[in-house]
Amino acid sequence: MTESLRVLIVDDQRMVSGGFSLILSVEDDLDVVATAANGEEALAVARELHPDVTLMDVQMPVMDGIEATRRFVEEGLGRVVILTTFDRDDYLFSALDAGASGFLLKNAEADELADAVRTVGHGHALLAPEVTRRVIERRAAASASTPQEADERLAALTPRERDVLGLLGRGCSNAEIAEHLFVGEATVKTHVSNVLMKLGLRDRVQAVVAAYETGLVRAGERSDT
Template sequence: MTIRVVVADDQELVRSGFAMILDVQEDIEVVAEVGDGASAVEAVARLAPDVVLLDIRMPVLDGIEACRRISAGGACRTVMLTTFDSDEYVYEALHAGASGFLLKDVRRDDLVHAVRVVAAGESLLAPSVARRLIEEYTAVTARPAGARALSEDRLQVLTARERETLLHLGRGLSNAEIAAALTVSEHTVKSHVGNVLGKLGLRDRIQAVICAYETGLIAAGSPSGE
């Protein structure tokens, strides 16, 4: 199945560069290139792509509002693009319904991988963005030791393998990467991920990342994610 993509960025060189990288892939087709958020919303409504790459800072309509409208209007999944890993709009983008967040200096292979991962229904954050998100999250939600202990108790509902799965989710691994780490099939990983989200009452993988840090399963600020 071909993954249909819209690329939205007000910088023509960036937009055309991403489009060229993606369009040469056998399983990806760029169906539109646009330079502002309003045009992105219109293109998604008209062409029904699977994934849209949205620059956060665009004229006419910014990427955050475009993401919000696109997410509310259908099944198209969004990947937000920025030049800043400390962008203050990361939270807003995720809350608007973004499925992924990448820096514009992303490597060619990582860009292609991100589109495929998001099109498959998974969420993805660039590692540096994930670290920034977690650092800011833990800073504004610092709680006393008693509250942290209570959060750790949440993980008691997980089996040992589900706990391992949450650990790898917290490190930002895809299902394929988790399968390799645990030496199991991707189908088994999908079952574990579903169990983790269901048992912990989490909406998606991004909430699982936050949960892994919030409960202390992964120490915030650790360069290795351990």
Template sequence: MTIRVMLVDDQELLRTGFTMVLQAQPDMEVVAEAGNGAEAIEKLRSTAVDVVLMDVRMPRMDGVEACRRIAGDGPDTIKLPAGRERPKVLMLTTFDLDEYAFAAIKAGASGFLLKDVPPTELLSGIRAVASGDAVVAPSTTRRLLDRFAPILPSESDARPEAVESLTEREHEVLLLVAQGLSNAEIAERLFLSEATVKTHVGRILMKLGLRDRVQAVVLAYETGLVRARGA
């Protein structure tokens, strides 16, 4: 199945470079481009897209607001034709400059990548998001949350009582997910099979009413299960 990708970035040269990389893949097609969030939303009304590769900082409408309207569930969320699935949003960030990356994840992004990501990581990230997974790179996730979680305003909808409903093993798995570990790494740490870990993660998301692993990381920080350095 071909993954339909929309590139959203105000730098035309960067979009051109990404297009060359993506179009060379047998399972990907760049179906639309946009120079800002507002333009992206307009194009999504008439173009079927599986993954939106979205920059954070752009004129007119930044990536955080665009992500909220595309992937969120608020009253101003973009309305799509009946039967069309809502695209997943994969954010791009320079990290050292973009304090909004954490907010973008809370807005509904399925993950984030650095702008200078190697092509192989970019491609695997897009494929992961398209398949319903979340791109949570262990090292960058920890660095991002450690740096920004203490200073970003939180409109927490965390449900401590729901966290308490987790079994001891599920709680243990949630803590490791929050640290950015993959299913394989968690399996190795807890001496479980990867399939068993995947089952635990699925149950955790269901019990907590979360969409994906990224939201699980956010909830773990907001409820104090994991604390950012300096918090």
């Protein structure tokens, strides 16, 4: 039997963290190990309990979620999903830079919350279209590569790796990429790893940004898989 994913919920509103905890507690494969009211408290808890996934609010006293996320990533304290009401785009840009593995709206349905934890806990980025695509498109538009810079970055990739990067940029999962390219998922995982390594990217979220920055994907495009 697969071990349950250990979850830490960080929010200064106890009703929010309590509600999320209640939702996740009924899932057999998810284990809420603790809640915390601010980033500083979350760091102390994470160092002791080693969660797999932390759901992190942004606006909190003592230490906000962005700084806490940066510290989580630096110390290797598990993967972080930012909880947001999407009031401030700049918070999301900063969270992406800090190393967040994804973003989740606070009004997400119960099954979306549980699926988000599973997605990130199993090593994938959470590319929810309501949040991440808008953030990535704005970020990419603001820092778009020149044609020469884009060509230089893409020159490091094989044609198949470029295909994979383009599909990542459209939000495809490994299974969808495998289906689109008529290869096995193990092959896709190898290609994804190679893309991240060659372009110096941390995770799939950064790969999506790179796909936009290099022009492989343009704003508004969607997967046709």
